[in-house]
Amino acid sequence: MNHPASRVVPRAAAAAATTILLQISGAAFVYAILSAEEGWQVVALLGLLGFGFYLLERLPWINDVVVALLARVPVVTTATAAVIVLGFPFLVGSNTYILHLLIVAQLYAVLALALNFQLGSANIPNFATGASYGIGAYVSALLAVNFNVSFWLTLPVAALAATLFGFVIGIPCMRTRDTYLALVTIAFAVVVHQLLNNFEWTGGPNGLVGIPAPTLFGHSFADPIEVFGWTLPSQANFYYLAAAVVIIAVITARRLHESHIGLAWNALRADEMAAKAQGINVAWYKVLAFAVDAFLAAFAGTIYAFYVSYISPDNFTFLVSVTIMTMVIVGGMDNIFGVIVGAFLLTILPEKLRAFSDYRLLIFGVIVIGFLMIRPEGLFPQRLRHYGVER
Template identity: 35%
Template sequence: MNLTKNGNGNGGLGQVRDRLSLDPLRDAWAGAPAAVRWIVYGLLIIGGLLLPSESIGSFMAPSGVDWPGMLSTQIAIYVLLAIGLNVVVGMAGLLDLGYVAFYAVGAYTMAIFATKYHWTFWESLVLAIAFSALAGVILGAPTLRLRGDYLAIVTLGFGEIVKRTANNSDYVNGPRGVQGIPHPPSLSEWEILGVQPLKYGLLDARPYYYLLLLFIIVSIIFVKRLERSRVGRAWASIREDEDAAELMGVPTFKFKLAAFAIGAAIGGSGGVVYASQQTSITPLNFEFIVSALILAGVVLGGSGNLPGVMLGAALLAWLPERFRELKDYRMLIFGAALVVMMIFRPEGLWPSRQRKAELAEGTGGMGSLGAEVAVPEHDGPGPVETREEGK
């Protein structure tokens, strides 16, 4: 088969990717007036508030499944965790395979202080965020001198250490976990359209979804402001070439440590809401597969681009549940869809232009992974050049 080479140097696949490009929409958004942007933001928030309605759930959830419950316990949680992991992986270029550990720290902090010391939900939330950030610092301080796959192995081990520690500790009841975790205190009996968004209990999952939506909005604002600041520019320089960033005077260790702490804090906040909604947690809730799925959502959506990351995480949480009637075949079909996705859009569903450029240069779209990566551009009869990241 004769595939002509296009401007991207990728032949037929490159032509398909060009047709799927979101660049025209991105250009239109970049040139949109501020008023138009605020209107779009407002409409997105209104859409998020209306998402748990029964009319939407009738086709978004399989028959007999509680759609608001699916939103709060899976989709919104995954989106919040993906925003936090994107700080580490997408913005700073650090591969973290143990992100579930920070999720667990937040959940167990909530469980311990609410059941043993009778702290309120909001007091436990602040402490859980602080403890999760501290856990990120504790993990990062001795390990962030490592790079690539070595760092990935250490973070994977940290996630297993947290789970094993909880499983073998009598203080948190070992494998039985912690039960009787209180719900957040209801703030009001106020009702709108048949919903009491500030009344937390066991029967209605919608208030927990609205709480997670608030956390997601706050996290988005915080992360976007960081991205446009000196911190965000430092993360971008570290992701693209850490050695060059150091030579230019960027204190790389300090900024990598900040990325771990901020990402961990966001993950810990998700753990708090999860524990308070479920009222009981066990170490089995924090398996490695959670870290793998969140990372897959970040890469699938477009590492480094917040809308893409959120889209990828939401799809990854929603699709297997939506097609649950297919039983075991749903995971086979889902895996095949991911493979097709990586063939035609390896940069993700909604990548940023900067990340697409990094992928085209051979960095893999996820910062330095400590391995040699083939350069896609190659002309002439000579061998394909490779370059080792960081050199």
């Protein structure tokens, strides 16, 4: 009764139809903005998006109703999402530029979900996610280039290496908080970038070249995919791979969020002293947030390295960390869906607004300040947990 969504108990058939329609319109919108070429098309679509968010702001119950609808028919929701994700490359066809944007957007979604454990759940301002991303990319690339290790093996190894790094920065960070903690992580991000730039064995500023494409059951990811007479460009391989990692990240995020671990993070975000008084080992939970962040970021890094087959320190600057942070703030702290929307928006928009590319950082700065002042909770604010039938 307290929950607004319980006012709307739609019938399953209606809910299913609406769910499918909603998701298809969402996908259509993404397709439209990706394929928009003319300036006026982009502006019109952005206007539409802005109007949508304005409606959400004015009529917050829309959000509740949509969430209730999707949760009413979970199987339909998941199936529709799966069909959309699997089918999107067929819709895009041979337009590799759109596929490339989608791959990058998905990798950023993974990174933003990773940072969300810290910034969103536990309010730890970590500016070193870009560094973990870089460590993942470099570890896997070095293994593949020097020792011919298979992609599938480098993936967990890189993740473990980055997690170790997460512990290494997490532990000194426990001695600081707030602004000082942010400074420590900034220092780490800069140090990692400098090390990658100066070490001999990382290729220095030239980076690493010739990272071999992964293969799966004899199918090289450098080759096009052929199914039922359709031919998808080779980028589709990485599109599906990135989608799989997004799914892993979402499942990880959901499981942690809906457990006592997610609650403990939220508790220490709200009041560290009171969290300790509930028996929460605050230091351990903070370090854990660093480790999970690094683990997922390394997954994204590995895929990036094998996708572009060439990495250099400049792919993993401090700026990357700032971009990821912007995505979390804009999308919505501690809201999984919101963070993904943030990642897609902030990957696609700068591409579509190429004319302003010189002002990219300035625009990001304005966006962050604007959001922190006007809507600090982001586009999709965190939601109270509901248990059992109330959901």
